[in-house]
Amino acid sequence: MATPWATPEELRAHLRLAAIDTDQAATAIAEAQTVIRGGIRQYVDQVEADEAFLVGNGRTVINLPEMPVTTVASVSQDGTALTAGTDYRVNRHGILTRLGGCWPLDADVEVTYTHGYADADRPAVFKQVCLQVAGRAWVRPSTAVSAESLGDRSVTYDKDRTGEALTSYEETLLEPYARGPESR
Structure with missing residues (x-):
């Protein structure tokens, strides 16, 4: 199994929190890694x-x-x-x-x-973007409602605000590490 790109303590510091639930933070970090891997179509780890x-x-x-x-x-x-x-x-x-x-x-x-990259050789941009994505998911895990209906109750979440999507800035940062569709 690949080593996490960031630690719960690093996420706590990134969010400037006094304390953090380490299990939930580890889950947010793992989910952020999945979002990044999907965004660049690369596994990244060696x-x-x-x-x-x-x-x-x-x-x-x-x-x-x-x-x-x-x-x-x-x-x-x-x-x-x-x-x-x-x-x-x-x-x-x-x-x-x-x-x-x-x-x-x-x-x-x-x-x-x-x-892929060995842990010591992984570019720092992966940790940076991982903390940003996990941080968004931590701060707004379910409050990013983009639409809501009343009849038969329907709620739509904005994935950009819940951390489930990379921002255009993050995509630009990761672009040198992405692989195009021709390789698939």
């Missing part, structure tokens, strides 16, 4: 020996689904092992390049690789 099953696209590059890529253990095309430096190369941004040609259309490409 995963070793992860397997990606991709499909050849008829081009020279395929994007691996997670980044940063730290090591690649193996790459195979339709069950045939490929050699790094001769058949393919990969960069930290997850761009897998087929050397001397293209990835055949509809070919099965299997990659075993390590990706």
Whole structure:
């Protein structure tokens, strides 16, 4: 299991509270991490020996689904092992390049690789945004009502105010770490 990006004590300090329920704070932090992961379409934490099953696209590059890529253990095309430096190369941004040609259309490409950030290497922006999102959820967990009806009782919550969505500023901060839809 991944290490939390922030602690309940850090959330307490961020909110300038005298005390905080550590279990509820830990839950808010975990939920904030989920919101961030969904917003940038990346797991973020380091995963070793992860397997990606991709499909050849008829081009020279395929994007691996997670980044940063730290090591690649193996790459195979339709069950045939490929050699790094001769058949393919990969960069930290997850761009897998087929050397001397293209990835055949509809070919099965299997990659075993390590990706993500170790705890000590995770950029500070993740903790900052995590505390902001968790802080919004803590301060306004259920008071962010954007619409309410009386007949048959209907309540609509504003996800931007409950911490369930990233603000445009937070999306801008996280943009360098996001992966586009082409990799999915």
